[in-house]
Amino acid sequence: MARLTRYDLPEFITFPGGFVIAIKRVTPAEMKTLAGEGQVCDGLWMVDDLTIYIVRGISKKRAAYVALHELVHCCHDLAHALVNKGYGRA
Ligand SMILES: [Zn+2]
Numbered sequence: 001m002a003r004l005t006r007y008d009l010p011e012f013i014t015f016p017g018g019f020v021i022a023i024k025r026v027t028p029a030e031m032k033t034l035a036g037e038g039q040v041c042d043g044l045w046m047v048d049d050l051t052i053y054i055v056r057g058i059s060k061k062r063a064a065y066v067a068l069h070e071l072v073h074c075c076h077d078l079a080h081a082l083v084n085k086g087y088g089r090a
Contacts, residue, residue, distance in 0.1 A: 007060035009067050017082050021074055022051045023067060031055045042066045045073040 004010060014020050026034065034053055035041050043066035044053045052070040054063050082088065 007064045009054070009063060013071075015075075015078055017078060017087070019050060019078050019081075021078075022049075024051055024053055025056050026053050028055055028057065043070045045070040045077070047074075047077045 009023050009025075011024075012020055012022055031041065031044065031053060032039070034044055034046070042055045042058055042062065045051075046053065052067060052074060054066050054070075058066070
């Protein structure tokens with residue numbers, strides 16, 4: 001596996017619990033569709049398809065920040081998913 005440089009984003013991340021999430025870049029038009037009418041955002045975590053979407057056209061530094069912000073939401077959801085399966089007490 002190639003080592004990522006400072007602001008590269010991985011295409012997939014594997015988490016404890018066996019979750020594999022994807023990071024996909026999308027056009028601004030695609031992001032508008034994903035986010036819903038009237039929503040403006042550079043990143044979006046979609047738990048239903050275990051994917052973080054990041055809009056194209058932002059700087060690498062901004063994209064790295066947005067990815068980490070969305071990963072916080074992702075981690076909360078994945079942790080809750082494990083709790084719902086009873087892993088919190090096992
Ligand atoms: Zn947020």
